[in-house]
Amino acid sequence: MTTTIEVGMLGLGTVGSGVVERLSRAAVKIEQTQGLRFHLATVAVNHLNAPRTVSLPLGTQLTDSIDAVVTDPQIQLVIEVMGTLTTAKRAITTALKHGKSVVTANKDLIATAGETLVRLAQREGCDLFYEASVAGGIPILRTLTDSYATDTVQSVAGIINGTANYVLSAMTRTGQTYEQALRAAQRAGYAEADPTNDVGGLDATYKLIILSRFAFGQSLTVEQVRPVGITAVTTSQCQLAATSGWQLKLLAQAQRHGNQLYCRVAPVAVGDGRALSRVNGVQNGVAISSQAIGESLYTGPGAGSTATANSVLNDVIAAGQRLRLGTRGPAFNRNAGQLGVKRFDQLPQAYLLFTTLPSAVMADYANEAHFSLKPLSRGSYQTSTLSPVQLAQLQATRAITAIPIADSVAWEPVSVAPLPIRTNIAI
Amino acid sequence: MTTTIEVGMLGLGTVGSGVVERLSRAAVKIEQTQGLRFHLATVAVNHLNAPRTVSLPLGTQLTDSIDAVVTDPQIQLVIEVMGTLTTAKRAITTALKHGKSVVTANKDLIATAGETLVRLAQREGCDLFYEASVAGGIPILRTLTDSYATDTVQSVAGIINGTANYVLSAMTRTGQTYEQALRAAQRAGYAEADPTNDVGGLDATYKLIILSRFAFGQSLTVEQVRPVGITAVTTSQCQLAATSGWQLKLLAQAQRHGNQLYCRVAPVAVGDGRALSRVNGVQNGVAISSQAIGESLYTGPGAGSTATANSVLNDVIAAGQRLRLGTRGPAFNRNAGQLGVKRFDQLPQAYLLFTTLPSAVMADYANEAHFSLKPLSRGSYQTSTLSPVQLAQLQATRAITAIPIADSVAWEPVSVAPLPIRTNIAI
Known part of the structure; x- marks a missing residue:
């Protein structure tokens, strides 16, 4: 009752080689525990004769034509681990349009064109998985999907x-x-x-x-x-x-x-x-x-070839299960974003300040603009809330570096005085 | 294209009430994103007239008969959140034998009878999920299953x-x-x-x-x-x-x-x-x-009613999806255990020692038995490796508490002398 899935791969660099190696090493376990056998039919590479660190399974075709993989009617699942933006986008688009499930580790592409590709996958009823694109060793996208x-x-x-x-x-x-x-x-x-x-x-x-x-x-x-x-x-x-x-x-x-x-x-x-x-x-x-x-x-x-290859392989197994069961296609439609977007630096918040200015000058700043300044060690201070305007003025002295403190944001508007101009001039 | 799943629940305490509340609050979202509607048909409780902190959906039956839930041919999925060992085991067994998927948060039961119940679920082709039984707010069982x-x-x-x-x-x-x-x-x-x-x-x-x-x-x-x-x-x-x-x-x-x-x-x-x-x-x-x-x-x-109820609900959704798609039954067969079991305290390892003994006496111990002793602060020491025998002898003085240091185990046997008897007597 093992189901064989025909797989094509784009790219055979560090991650690709890791996937090939793990796929072959875990083949028995995958068959026993998942009822799946992944047959690596074709791998597309840039240079057919480049040296390889991994030996391909017997019978796996090597090609320098991406189209030969993404349009091959035999292939059910495409693993994209070649990187690039335009070429990878075209390849994944073609693969999805040809009804193939796609697993990719291509963070840059998913960040910039992910929404388009996800919509296309939905229209075509195909799976598009990319867990390895964020924090290769942490299953964070699947956790957000399943547990939240x-x-x-x-x-x-x-x-x-x-x-x-x-x-x-x-x-x-x-x-x-x-x-x-x-x-x-x-x-x-x-x-x-x-x-x-x-x-x-x-x-x-x-x-x-x-x-x-x-x-x-x-x-x-x-x-x-x-x-x-x-x-x-x-x-x-x-x-x-x-x-x-x-x-x-x-x-x-x-x-x-x-x-x-x-x-x-x-x-x-x-x-x-x-x-x-x-x-x-x-x-x-x-x-x-x-x-x-x-x-x-x-x-x-976050990365590393084995952790990333492992993450790609988990996606391959998940996509393979859905091919086996005939249940692929996105089940989970995330809400369309309706939130406005702002940056934290538009909010008042606390900072660590590092400076070469004398402490008396720093005390003056704080006094005049009514923020508290806790000396931490020579030349470093912890502030109470600074407004964006105050921060900009302090930084304009060029003698102060401000590092925001995580989770110190004041969500409610606070009334904070700008620094008196004369203090800036005095420096 | 929404699929309705008929649900029965056993228990309506803190977690059960949390599940009812979250199920009803998230109903629209679950329908939109998962294509599922969970209809809470029956809830079994100990005392029909006990005060409740949650109001049941219109049409949900309250019963004091567990069998009325687990043998009801309408019910497809049983949520067990009543606790207990014998009663819960019998209830889950009956539910599985009646072909129902089961979600439980019952750690004690799963720890002691989990293997039997998992095998039964496999035989019956049913899902048995229990993510909430370990660290309610951490999806650790699903992560171990999917990502490892x-x-x-x-x-x-x-x-x-x-x-x-x-x-x-x-x-x-x-x-x-x-x-x-x-x-x-x-x-x-x-x-x-x-x-x-x-x-x-x-x-x-x-x-x-x-x-x-x-x-x-x-x-x-x-x-x-x-x-x-x-x-x-x-x-x-x-x-x-x-x-x-x-x-x-x-x-x-x-x-x-x-x-x-x-x-x-x-x-x-x-x-x-x-x-x-x-x-x-x-x-x-x-x-x-x-x-x-x-x-x-x-x-x-680790716990808390909302985190645990959320975890139960994730299992309910996973089981519901598998009912909807007709794919339930364990896909993942873990290997049967073939490992011998030992305890860490059978291995040499490093310890923190806390003692009221004078430092000269401690130095004597260390000298005579050839382990190094790093004073940390008054009455506390960090040891190099201690063998189990050395440890037992030190603890026999009753004036020394030893706390193992995580990850300090010596996997290879080390040659360590037992403490000379006279030192023990000297105390």
């Missing part, structure tokens, strides 16, 4: 870029400079040769966009999020914060308040008491707050 | 009793005595009037038994685990450990090594650097280590 089906999510806060987290953790723990930590991450294989998207916050933003669709049924755009990266964070800031009970983390947040969705991707200070502050190195963590469940945190590796 | 389907789990370590965790957290944070913290937990509704099973470790053991079936396909018994509770833990131990970078937690652990499964339910010291050490109060946390994914941690509320 009737719950109302209030906020999502994620450490969802392993490179940035590795760099910040290393700066805090070892005292390495940003550049040293980044080079160490590159040597260890935790950062790409061009790490721009990771350290600049774009990668985390893409993942937040996908998470927000599942958590709030709401789409975000990169323009709405306006990510702030970690390139300006210094080792001394990391270590001063740590001494005072805070860990600097590149946090991706989205939080519902009334009919607004507030979002942020930026370095923020997470209190030592929170489990999220203990998500270090290349680990990822996603904290969810909801009406029924309350506070939850899911942590695991 | 082809992975190999190496270890599971859980803070899975909210009462014990609340008490230990309060003792550490506020300096309350065990009795004070327990009474506070009772007042706050976090401990039962008779907390024996919670503080004694039996409740955590039941949950570990269920987790181990999903993680290792291996059954454990209470006799094999021999739980140690938290009743002997003192506030000073909690606080000395915390000062030295450790949090005392009632941890439930199972770990595969070769063809053995090692298990423990006992207070252990978890290092501050681990996210698990930050799972405080009534929160639960389950850390899983596996071959493909690596290290993961899932945290959330």
